[in-house]
Amino acid sequence: MSDKVNITIDGKQVSAETGTNLVKVAHANGFFIPSLCYYDHIDPPLGTCRVCTCKIDGHIRQACTEQVHDGMEVEINTDELADIRQAIVEMMFSEGNHFCPGCQKSGNCDLQHLGYEMGLSHLRFPHLFKNELIDFEPKRMILEHNRCVKCARCVVEVLTDDQKQVFSFCNRGNETVVGIDYDEEAKLTDEQAAEAMHLCPTGAIIVRGLSYVEPFGERKFDLHSVNPRRQDEPQKSERPPGPRKKKTVATISLAGCFGCHMSMLDNDLKLFEVMELIEFNKSPLNDIKEFTQQCDLGLIEGGCCNSDNVEVLREFRRSCDILVCVGECAIWGGLPAMRNLIPLRECLEEAYLNGITIDPGEAVVPYDEDLPKILDKVYACNEVVHIDHYIPGCPPNADHIWKTVSNLLWGDQYSILYSDFKYD
Numbered sequence: 001m002s003d004k005v006n007i008t009i010d011g012k013q014v015s016a017e018t019g020t021n022l023v024k025v026a027h028a029n030g031f032f033i034p035s036l037c038y039y040d041h042i043d044p045p046l047g048t049c050r051v052c053t054c055k056i057d058g059h060i061r062q063a064c065t066e067q068v069h070d071g072m073e074v075e076i077n078t079d080e081l082a083d084i085r086q087a088i089v090e091m092m093f094s095e096g097n098h099f100c101p102g103c104q105k106s107g108n109c110d111l112q113h114l115g116y117e118m119g120l121s122h123l124r125f126p127h128l129f130k131n132e133l134i135d136f137e138p139k140r141m142i143l144e145h146n147r148c149v150k151c152a153r154c155v156v157e158v159l160t161d162d163q164k165q166v167f168s169f170c171n172r173g174n175e176t177v178v179g180i181d182y183d184e185e186a187k188l189t190d191e192q193a194a195e196a197m198h199l200c201p202t203g204a205i206i207v208r209g210l211s212y213v214e215p216f217g218e219r220k221f222d223l224h225s226v227n228p229r230r231q232d233e234p235q236k237s238e239r240p241p242g243p244r245k246k247k248t249v250a251t252i253s254l255a256g257c258f259g260c261h262m263s264m265l266d267n268d269l270k271l272f273e274v275m276e277l278i279e280f281n282k283s284p285l286n287d288i289k290e291f292t293q294q295c296d297l298g299l300i301e302g303g304c305c306n307s308d309n310v311e312v313l314r315e316f317r318r319s320c321d322i323l324v325c326v327g328e329c330a331i332w333g334g335l336p337a338m339r340n341l342i343p344l345r346e347c348l349e350e351a352y353l354n355g356i357t358i359d360p361g362e363a364v365v366p367y368d369e370d371l372p373k374i375l376d377k378v379y380a381c382n383e384v385v386h387i388d389h390y391i392p393g394c395p396p397n398a399d400h401i402w403k404t405v406s407n408l409l410w411g412d413q414y415s416i417l418y419s420d421f422k423y424d
């Protein structure tokens with residue numbers, strides 16, 4: 001009897017050894033099934049994250065716990081399934097506190113990587129902004145609970161030489177966290193501790209001295225997508241021939257650092273080309289402070305941290321036909337949104353009353369009716385007005401920004417290579 005079975009993946013006939021894991025078979029045949037908790041060495045597979053959700057023999061199931069059998073029918077790439085998988089990943093981002101640009105796992109993080117693969121630019125769910133304590137007690141490790149997705153990889157796979165568990169789940173339901181046994185952690189060799197950090201698909205397990213050691217360009221997900229469908233995407237940025245009408249563009253920096261504006265200027269000689277095609281209206285680039293006409297496009301940097309930001313953003317929505325968020329702060333709040341983890345009163349007290357730079361006798365929270373009113377938290381732009389498009393990055397690079405703008409204004413084709421749109 002043959003050990004081979006025939007299965008169908010997205011309509012294509014594929015043959016494989018009977019009993020092989022479906023995720024492996026799919027990858028071996030050029031199909032990408034996103035996965036997070038799935039790990040080659042863990043058998044049986046954990047099946048905890050559901051990121052690998054596919055339709056198998058007509059039923060929605062997770063692929064990583066399935067073994068192929070003869071006649072199996074698998075659907076991966078449908079709009080419905082892609083949306084289900086993306087919603088699951090979005091929930092992970094909204095439940096944790098993920099600030100990729102400052103995270104030690106950035107570039108090596110499976111969760112971050114999935115976000116890029118799925119083209120996540122914002123979340124449909126509100127951020128929970130949980131504030132779990134970070135555990136610095138273990139001998140070599142730091143446990144950042146706010147990044148843990150409870151995949152259980154560490155729980156089943158990180159063992160001491162005498163087979164004792166180092167990690168285990170504590171509490172129940174929504175309060176579940178991964179606990180670490182300090183005594184057992186101290187027994188791990190340096191290699192085993194490093195392995196635990198690499199095993200974790202997020203930045204929840206960090207080993208002191210091992211973060212940021214790999215230079216940019218050499219990290220696991222730096223250059224290429226693992227999705228075979230994306231790896232060889234062609235770059236299509238050729239401009240169609242013929243004259244083009246000059247367009248008007250407005251830009252503004254709200255609660256941002258001006259880094260995205262700096263990036264817009266970081267285009268060397270191509271800026272001359274931009275200036276020929278674009279007339280800037282209200283913008284800090286030309287210091288025009290008021291709109292003088294309806295604009296074709298508005299570029300927004302930064303989210304909304306005060307009443308002035310909200311007013312300006314609404315004005316941009318009214319005055320620009322197409323409104324685009326540029327950079328992470330505009331898209332989801334970015335670094336300024338770190339204050340959302342702390343009550344506003346405490347932020348103000350720390351900044352104006354108790355900070356080490358405050359002179360005794362000068363401690364006062366500034367108030368004047370002309371000052372913009374600070375908001376209870378930093379809001380992403382799409383929480384205030386409708387946003388048409390998003391350009392992710394911190395900051396996005398200049399080439400990317402202007403190619404996107406020319407795509408939106410003149411319909412130039414622009415297919416973004418994986419290495420072009422991956423930022424951290």
Ligand code: SF4
Binds near residue numbers: 100
């Ligand atoms: S754990 Fe991953 S997704 Fe979360 S902040 Fe770090 S790099 Fe980003």
Ligand code: SF4
Binds near residue numbers: 148149150178205
């Ligand atoms: S600490 Fe890492 S490996 Fe362990 S459950 Fe959390 S995300 Fe998974």
Ligand code: FES
Binds near residue numbers: 048050051053064
């Ligand atoms: S990868 Fe399949 S459930 Fe997590």
